[in-house]
Amino acid sequence: MKPLLDQLKKRRLALNLKQKDMMLRIGVSRQQYQQLESKGNPRLNTLELIAKGLKSELMLIPTEKLNHVKEILENESQSSSTLKNQSSQQSGESALSNDPWRNLLEDEE
Numbered sequence: 169m170k171p172l173l174d175q176l177k178k179r180r181l182a183l184n185l186k187q188k189d190m191m192l193r194i195g196v197s198r199q200q201y202q203q204l205e206s207k208g209n210p211r212l213n214t215l216e217l218i219a220k221g222l223k224s225e226l227m228l229i230p231t232e233k234l235n236h237v238k239e240i241l242e243n244e245s246q247s248s249s250t251l252k253n254q255s256s257q258q259s260g261e262s263a264l265s266n267d268p269w270r271n272l273l274e275d276e277e
Contacts, residue, residue, distance in 0.1 A: 177205050179222045193221035233273060 188198040
């Protein structure tokens with residue numbers, strides 16, 4: 169559970185939000201949110217609410233696809249500004265670079 173709670177905190181900080189800001193976003197007090205983020209064990213519906221408040225989605229990722237997803241997210245964050253500049257200049261990019269998620273979660277044959 170700790171890695172997930174760390175991810176919630178990291179995402180909140182990336183959005184420049186304080187714990188008290190979550191009260192307006194998801195309807196829990198700062199103290200409740202602080203407890204959830206530090207050592208809580210939130211129910212699934214609470215987790216979905218927190219994800220929505222953090223402009224995120226909950227997703228189950230098959231273990232065998234996890235490294236691919238991490239690689240895509242890492243590459244996306246490192247090159248997001250570069251891709252924005254290049255996308256307006258290059259209209260003939262390959263289908264994979266236009267949609268790196270395509271076929272990622274499909275079963276391999």
